[in-house]
Amino acid sequence: GEDIPSRRLMGSMADALGVKAWTMPVPMSVVGAAAGGLTVLGRVLGRSFVLNRDKLNEIRPDYWTCENKKLMAKTSWRPSITFEDGIRDAVEWYRANGWI
Numbered sequence: 001g002e003d004i005p006s007r008r009l010m011g012s013m014a015d016a017l018g019v020k021a022w023t024m025p026v027p028m029s030v031v032g033a034a035a036g037g038l039t040v041l042g043r044v045l046g047r048s049f050v051l052n053r054d055k056l057n058e059i060r061p062d063y064w065t066c067e068n069k070k071l072m073a074k075t076s077w078r079p080s081i082t083f084e085d086g087i088r089d090a091v092e093w094y095r096a097n098g099w100i
Helices: 007-018 027-043 053-060 069-074 082-096
Strands: none
Touching: 027 069, 069 082
């Protein structure tokens, strides 16, 4: 029932993982150039990097959002846990299953 900005999402994930998150403003032109270079390098080396052109297409828009207001308005469903608890549960599951 609430909007979660990306800064809160990332902060909650870092907290659940037990790591310190930091941010650094980088011009999108620099990020785009790096993504392009890493995409080409990845093709040459036969591997994928965390930053590439596909990832750039995901992070470039500043309007990504996910909400449940419409679902709650049309049904009787309500969240049973907080956003932060859900992130912690997800991290615990990933750890228990050897994904992280």
